[in-house]
Amino acid sequence: MKIKKNIAISDSGFIFNPSTGDSFSVNPIGLEIIKQLKEEKSGDEIKKHILKTYAIDEATVEKDFYDFLKMLEQNKLSAENEKVN
Amino acid sequence: MEPTTLIAQPPVKDKKGKRRKITVAVTGLNAIDSPGPGVAVIRALRESSEYEVRIIGLSYETLEPGIYMHELVDKTYQIPFPSAGIDNIYERLEYITSVEKIDVLFPNFDAELYNFIKMADKLKQELSIHTFLPTMDQFEARHKSNLVEYGKKNGISVPNSKMIFSTAEIPSLTKEFTYPMVVKGKFYEAAIAYNPDQVASHFNKISAKWGLPIIIQQFVHGAEVNVCAIGDGKGNTIGAVPMRKQYITDKGKAWAGIALDDEKLLEETRKLFAATKWRGGLELEYIKTSDDEYYLLEINPRFPAWVYLTVGCGQNQPEAYVKLALGESVQPMTKYDVGKMFIRYSWDMIVGLDEFEKISTLGEL
Numbered sequence: 238m239k240i241k242k243n244i245a246i247s248d249s250g251f252i253f254n255p256s257t258g259d260s261f262s263v264n265p266i267g268l269e270i271i272k273q274l275k276e277e278k279s280g281d282e283i284k285k286h287i288l289k290t291y292a293i294d295e296a297t298v299e300k301d302f303y304d305f306l307k308m309l310e311q312n313k314l315s316a317e318n319e320k321v322n
Numbered sequence: 323m324e325p326t327t328l329i330a331q332p333p334v335k336d337k338k339g340k341r342r343k344i345t346v347a348v349t350g351l352n353a354i355d356s357p358g359p360g361v362a363v364i365r366a367l368r369e370s371s372e373y374e375v376r377i378i379g380l381s382y383e384t385l386e387p388g389i390y391m392h393e394l395v396d397k398t399y400q401i402p403f404p405s406a407g408i409d410n411i412y413e414r415l416e417y418i419t420s421v422e423k424i425d426v427l428f429p430n431f432d433a434e435l436y437n438f439i440k441m442a443d444k445l446k447q448e449l450s451i452h453t454f455l456p457t458m459d460q461f462e463a464r465h466k467s468n469l470v471e472y473g474k475k476n477g478i479s480v481p482n483s484k485m486i487f488s489t490a491e492i493p494s495l496t497k498e499f500t501y502p503m504v505v506k507g508k509f510y511e512a513a514i515a516y517n518p519d520q521v522a523s524h525f526n527k528i529s530a531k532w533g534l535p536i537i538i539q540q541f542v543h544g545a546e547v548n549v550c551a552i553g554d555g556k557g558n559t560i561g562a563v564p565m566r567k568q569y570i571t572d573k574g575k576a577w578a579g580i581a582l583d584d585e586k587l588l589e590e591t592r593k594l595f596a597a598t599k600w601r602g603g604l605e606l607e608y609i610k611t612s613d614d615e616y617y618l619l620e621i622n623p624r625f626p627a628w629v630y631l632t633v634g635c636g637q638n639q640p641e642a643y644v645k646l647a648l649g650e651s652v653q654p655m656t657k658y659d660v661g662k663m664f665i666r667y668s669w670d671m672i673v674g675l676d677e678f679e680k681i682s683t684l685g686e687l
Contacts, residue, residue, distance in 0.1 A: 243583055245661070255583035255660045257545065258566035 238306055239316040240275045254314060261312065266291075270305060271314075280306070341374040345423055346644060347451070349380045350430030350627075351388025351395070355668075356573045359430040361387070362630040364394045366640035367428075369633060373644065378422055384682050390673045397422070400685035404434045408441055419449045426452045426647045428640070430624050432509060435461060454555075454647035456601045456623055463598075464621040466506055466537045472621075476597035478590070479617050481542050481609075485535035489522045495538055504539040507532035512574070514541060539619070544611040547582065549591050550625060550632050552639045554646060555601030561637040561655040562591045565628065568663070576628055576666070581635045583660040590616050603629070603643055631664040 245253040250268040252261040263271060266287070273283045280302065287298050309315050346367055350358030360379070367375045379398035381389050389398045399418050402410045418424065427445065429438045438445075439458050445451040455461075463472050466483070473480030482498060483506075495503065495518075505524035506512040509532050515521040525536050551562035564587045569578035591606060605626035607619040625640065632639045635658035645652045681687040 253661060258568065258580040258582050 238274060238280065238309070239277060240271060240309070240314060241316050244275075244314055246271055246275065252314065254312070257313060259312065261314075267305060270302070271309075274309075341370070341372055343374045343376065344425040344644070344648075345376040345378060346426045346428055347378040347380050347418070347422075347424045348395075348428045348430065349382075349401075349434060351379050351381050351386040351391075351398070352383070353387040353391075355571060356575050357627040357666075358386075358388075359625045359627045359629055361391065361394065362627055363428055363430060363625060363640045364388070365630050366633045366638055367644065368394065370638060370641040370644070372641065376422075378418070378424060380418075381681070384678065387671065389681055389687055390671055390677060398681065398687045400681065404431075404437050408437050411437055412441055412444065415445065415449060415451070419451065424449070424451050426454075426644050428643065428647075429453070429455070432623060435623055452647040452649070454602050454643055456604075460598060460600055461623055464623060466508065466620060467535060469618070469620070473618060476594065478594060478597075479615065481540040481617050481619065483537055483539035485537055486525070487535050489525055492518050492521050492525070495521070499538060499540050502541040504541050506537040506539055508535060508537070512539075542609045542611065542617045542619075544609040544617075546619075547584065547587060547608050547610050547616075548576075548579075548626065548628075549587060549606040549608070550603070550629050550639065551591055551595070551606065552603045552625075552642055552646075553595040553598075553600040554652065555599055557596045557599045558654060559592045559595045560642050560646070560652050561632065561639045562588055563632045563635050563637055563639075563658050564588065564591075565631060569665075576664075578663060578665045579628055579631065580663045581631060581658060581660055586614065587616060590618075594618075602646075603639060628664055631662065632658070634664065635659045635662045 243255050245255065250263045250265065252263060252271065270283055273286065284298050284302055287293065288295060348360045348364055350360030352358040353361040364377050367373065367377065377395050379388055379395040380401045381398050382401065382403055388395055401414050427438065429435055435455065438453060439455050439461055442453045442455055445453060467485050469480050470483050484498065502514050502516045503521065504512050505515050505521055505528060507528040511528050511532065513524040515524055529536055545566065547564055547566050549562055549564045552560045554560050564582040564584045565579045566582055567576040567579050571577050587608065594606065603625035605622040609617045609619055629639060637655040637658050642652050677687055
């Protein structure tokens with residue numbers, strides 16, 4: 238999945254979608270994921286990074302990561318025609 | 323009366339580069355919970371880089387807040403309501419111009435536009451007052467009751483709508499519409515109805531206030547997005563800023579909003595200006611569906627009360643209006659700051675009784 242190019246992301250975790258005017262707040266992990274998606278890293282790369290950095294099991298990462306991507310998609314923050322991978 | 327010679331292409335700044343002094347008469351000073359655009363327009367003109375404006379307020383009622391905002395309005399004159407007719411309004415303007423030299427008249431209400439459009443030539447020729455209004459055809463064609471036809475003619479998607487004149491027509495609406503539907507007044511107000519009883523209730527409430535017909539419009543699911551824009555009357559878009567309401571009052575008015583980056587919406591706007599050759603300011607109300615399709619709900623034939631956001635975003639559209647009214651060429655403004663917001667607030671002014679007395683008895687302040 239890719240994040241839309243025009244989405245503004247601040248270091249505090251404030252996300253602004255200039256196409257819809259919607260804004261969101263994400264926690265530090267969410268921010269890390271969004272930033273990596275913006276750098277066009279793959280889902281597997283991001284999940285590996287989370288598993289390596291944080292004390293968490295693979296099943297939880299898999300589930301939470303998928304939920305988070307779904308949320309991004311529902312809120313129209315993901316680039317068009319890009320499905321959750 | 324001999325027609326006054328008009329200055330063509332007047333210089334905006336003098337030789338020293340100072341802002342040129344002009345006088346602009348502005349209506350819509352009712353900065354209330356359903357605000358007129360006048361105060362926002364005046365703020366925009368006060369911030370003009372090209373004009374030093376003297377503002378003449380034109381009011382209808384004695385409690386319009388703008389009358390008492392002396393830092394914004396230099397002098398206010400009460401004028402007759404639009405229903406008083408063209409002759410009475412013209413007579414009043416004739417009196418005002420015997421005291422003030424008005425360069426530009428800047429009307430801000432839908433209801434007064436008919437009269438001002440009708441008398442625009444006379445105002446220019448006999449009182450040297452410039453306006454920049456839509457033509458009567460443009461003004462009439464975009465009425466809510468004509469919008470479906472307007473959409474077809476200009477290639478714009480508009481939700482199906484029809485006029486009804488009696489509650490007896492409600493049962494047969496389901497032949498053309500599905501619930502929910504929007505029940506709209508001729509000039510103002512709209513409500514969503516989910517069944518025939520609600521349509522009847524809104525019909526009675528709205529028609530009692532604004533008269534007939536009532537317009538039934540197919541409800542379209544999606545987010546409402548608006549555009550504040552100005553056209554030069556030749557098909558060019560001089561400025562356009564899209565906005566989404568973030569906080570809406572119980573009257574459906576924006577109390578906060580944010581400028582959007584929406585190229586498709588801007589393209590729709592440019593398409594509309596190119597097709598209609600709209601002359602002057604307007605507000606376009608669209609619904610954007612989840613499939614990113616746009617349906618035009620309404621064209622308000624004047625700037626909206628949130629027009630000051632365009633200034634905040636870098637497009638002084640009221641200034642452009644004045645320039646166009648004075649016959650000066652204006653380059654299209656294509657850039658604006660995305661993400662700029664406006665947040666409206668209310669403010670209690672303390673006003674001496676003597677001021678209220680003056681506007682009430684003399685019709686001037």
